[in-house]
Amino acid sequence: MSMNDPIARGLAAGWNITDASKLTEDRTVEADVVVVGTGAGGGTTAEILARQGLSVILLEEGRLYYQKDFQMDELTSYANLYQEGMSRATADGAIAILQGRCVGGSTTVNWTSSFRTPAETLNYWSQNLGLSELTPDAMAPWFEGREQRHNMSPWQTPPNLNNDLLRQGCEKLGYSWQVIPRNVKGCWNSGYCGVGCPTNAKQGALLTTIPGALDHNAQLFHGLRADRLVRNQDRIDHLLASAMGADGITPSGITVTLKAKHFVVAASAIGTPGLLLRSQLPDPFQRVGKRSFIHPVNATVARMPAKTDPFYGAPQSIYSDEFNFKEGTDGPVGYKLEVPPLHPAMAAGVVAGHGQQQRDNLGQLPWMQSVIALLRDGFHPDSPGGTVSLRDDGSPMLDYPITDYLWQGLKKAYLTMAEIQFAAGAEAVQAVHLDSGWYTRWSEAKTAISNLPMKPHRVRLFTAHQMGGCSMGHDPATSVVNGFGEHHHISNLNVHDASVFPTSIGANPQLSVYALAARNSTRLAQKLAPSG
Amino acid sequence: MTDQHPLPGQPDTSRRSFLKTGLGGTLLLSTISVSAGLSGCATAPAGRIGAIDSRMDASYQFQFLSRDDIALFEALLPAILAGSLPDAQNQRRQTVASTIERIDQGIVKFGPPNQRELRKLFDLLNFPPTRMALARTWSDWPSVTATDADAFLQRWRNSRIGLLNNGYVALTKISNAAFYGYADHWHLTGYPGPPAWMTESLPQFTSA
Numbered sequence A: 001m002s003m004n005d006p007i008a009r010g011l012a013a014g015w016n017i018t019d020a021s022k023l024t025e026d027r028t029v030e031a032d033v034v035v036v037g038t039g040a041g042g043g044t045t046a047e048i049l050a051r052q053g054l055s056v057i058l059l060e061e062g063r064l065y066y067q068k069d070f071q072m073d074e075l076t077s078y079a080n081l082y083q084e085g086m087s088r089a090t091a092d093g094a095i096a097i098l099q100g101r102c103v104g105g106s107t108t109v110n111w112t113s114s115f116r117t118p119a120e121t122l123n124y125w126s127q128n129l130g131l132s133e134l135t136p137d138a139m140a141p142w143f144e145g146r147e148q149r150h151n152m153s154p155w156q157t158p159p160n161l162n163n164d165l166l167r168q169g170c171e172k173l174g175y176s177w178q179v180i181p182r183n184v185k186g187c188w189n190s191g192y193c194g195v196g197c198p199t200n201a202k203q204g205a206l207l208t209t210i211p212g213a214l215d216h217n218a219q220l221f222h223g224l225r226a227d228r229l230v231r232n233q234d235r236i237d238h239l240l241a242s243a244m245g246a247d248g249i250t251p252s253g254i255t256v257t258l259k260a261k262h263f264v265v266a267a268s269a270i271g272t273p274g275l276l277l278r279s280q281l282p283d284p285f286q287r288v289g290k291r292s293f294i295h296p297v298n299a300t301v302a303r304m305p306a307k308t309d310p311f312y313g314a315p316q317s318i319y320s321d322e323f324n325f326k327e328g329t330d331g332p333v334g335y336k337l338e339v340p341p342l343h344p345a346m347a348a349g350v351v352a353g354h355g356q357q358q359r360d361n362l363g364q365l366p367w368m369q370s371v372i373a374l375l376r377d378g379f380h381p382d383s384p385g386g387t388v389s390l391r392d393d394g395s396p397m398l399d400y401p402i403t404d405y406l407w408q409g410l411k412k413a414y415l416t417m418a419e420i421q422f423a424a425g426a427e428a429v430q431a432v433h434l435d436s437g438w439y440t441r442w443s444e445a446k447t448a449i450s451n452l453p454m455k456p457h458r459v460r461l462f463t464a465h466q467m468g469g470c471s472m473g474h475d476p477a478t479s480v481v482n483g484f485g486e487h488h489h490i491s492n493l494n495v496h497d498a499s500v501f502p503t504s505i506g507a508n509p510q511l512s513v514y515a516l517a518a519r520n521s522t523r524l525a526q527k528l529a530p531s532g
Numbered sequence B: 001m002t003d004q005h006p007l008p009g010q011p012d013t014s015r016r017s018f019l020k021t022g023l024g025g026t027l028l029l030s031t032i033s034v035s036a037g038l039s040g041c042a043t044a045p046a047g048r049i050g051a052i053d054s055r056m057d058a059s060y061q062f063q064f065l066s067r068d069d070i071a072l073f074e075a076l077l078p079a080i081l082a083g084s085l086p087d088a089q090n091q092r093r094q095t096v097a098s099t100i101e102r103i104d105q106g107i108v109k110f111g112p113p114n115q116r117e118l119r120k121l122f123d124l125l126n127f128p129p130t131r132m133a134l135a136r137t138w139s140d141w142p143s144v145t146a147t148d149a150d151a152f153l154q155r156w157r158n159s160r161i162g163l164l165n166n167g168y169v170a171l172t173k174i175s176n177a178a179f180y181g182y183a184d185h186w187h188l189t190g191y192p193g194p195p196a197w198m199t200e201s202l203p204q205f206t207s208a
Ligand SMILES: Cc1cc2nc3c(=O)[nH]c(=O)nc-3n(C[C@H](O)[C@H](O)[C@H](O)COP(=O)(O)OP(=O)(O)OC[C@H]3O[C@@H](n4cnc5c(N)ncnc54)[C@H](O)[C@@H]3O)c2cc1C
Pocket: A036, A037, A038, A039, A040, A041, A042, A059, A060, A061, A062, A098, A099, A100, A101, A102, A103, A104, A105, A106, A107, A109, A110, A111, A112, A113, A114, A115, A194, A224, A225, A226, A227, A266, A267, A268, A269, A271, A272, A275, A316, A464, A465, A466, A496, A497, A498, A499, A507, A508, A509, A510, A511, A513
């Protein structure tokens, strides 16, 4: 393997990494801090604590995959790098859930868009939810710090045509658009971010904070699932974890007991509430799992006269916030407009269909352009989010009912996206909906889309942004942790991931997770600092 | 059989509705004791199937799909992949068989909860009374023509019952992804694959 790869080098240099599938007997291990999950939140936490001289153990349910494994192949990547082999969905199956399950978490497969938490969102939290210490000014240094750590800056290379058409459509219609900042270093503009960056350009947790933690003597267990936090009075005494077998999904029967002074859970939305529910920690107001958000996403596809090759080039480089906060933070639902990369399996999964019709749709992939709308859920009383609960086998599941308030936003978003695509020169546009045909004129599309039934399953919905379920707040009656991620009832437990957000973010969440985890870990490090 | 215990105060819809959903578009069915009545169905993973009694590659070990599930996909794939399968009989059979293997591989990685949902869906489609009641497909899958299979898919797609729509999406999505996502079939979508200028210079492709 190439010794230019930092992970291969670290392994050769003796990083303390244990593949739990190789364990042959039960073990007990101990550290100052145990961190559950190695994604945006977990990686940041582990690096900051380890640099302060604390001993840290990281555990990750998924396996360690790195450059040698990133072969630009959808089927193997979806099977190995994503939760439930890319089959995760909401309880009724109506919304597909894209979420990472590997070292680096979702940052290993994300599309590198790097936005600060919008000022409107932070102001809403500080003014309406009592999180007065999280103002845009107070958070600015934390965003700056993480922008540097992950090399985030606006994308300088011209956008691929898939993205540029969003820009062109917005220009024509007088809608605002911007260039997306990305967390990359020496990016090859390839388009394969979603299947694991093959060039090591993406500066996700896998190539930044995880190596940073391991260089400072942290220990990483992968293929090890946190099952239950075991409590003694108001403290977590230890964590019970199950090793996965060689297939990465079937428990091998080996268990690991992890002891620590402090525990940080960063298994993300769905995962973190799941672990807390399994652990039956005190939750007098039954807040765990509630108010789970997803930025519900719908899409339109267009056939363009020129080749778009939507599988190549930085997947996301242009966005429009024209409709995001236009009607107020808590008015009718706002949405951010972006573009998704389209490879064959992704396209086949997004556009439902079969037979010759499906063949014809997929056959025009090189001319296809797609726009997605990410709805800003959680700011309005009619958008209370979903609920995470446990299945019989203890695995977490998200129930997310779609309210009329959201259906209205989704309908409006379909119309906006189709209008933009026609303005950008589309020959035909189709709403990603079981009842939509291909429309060749905007006027035709407008009437037809206005009449589409807005019902689960018929409207094809997705999410790659899971948030909430362990809300932060001052009042234990409405939240699980405080503004520093500290659990209200357990003195040695923090939550440092996307599950603490009290509403959705209103932008792709990675930088929000990185920044808040950095702030809260810095405070935790001070608290736990080795004395002297 | 997993038993489901509705919480007190919640309507016990799972008992009555045939289908409940799960999967990213994959569906599932619920607790009608399909499996209990399935003594006639082969629900065990098919394992290695000898070349003699099937067209399957004898070296592939099925981990999830049963012999009945394989027959189901042999009936559905010619409709789902209409226009994309090779014309020559031999090649066509081989393509169907290898797509079913990749469907099996994909489902293995779905993990236990969604596998349970799929097991319910497949059992329902394979158990003659439920196949006739819900799929309205009268003959068993090995004797279903591509036209009949297409009609079944259309019925589930156009049904006013969301759960059947979900079943349609589940069946077509796992099939389409396993087929169009596979390197040998990328060309059908016009996707040229990873650019040569990358594979020629990246260590994971150039070194052993
Ligand atoms: C396809 C895709 C594209 C995306 N694109 C973007 C983008 O362009 N920009 C952006 O800002 N955001 C994007 N996101 C979202 C972003 O990556 C996430 O919001 C962010 O990574 C969340 O951070 P986290 O720490 O909460 O969770 P994650 O980064 O997901 O990490 C959580 C980790 O915990 C592990 N885990 C869960 N349960 C357990 C357990 N019981 N035991 C042990 N480990 C466990 C998981 O396997 C996972 O590795 C994208 C996500 C996806 C899936």
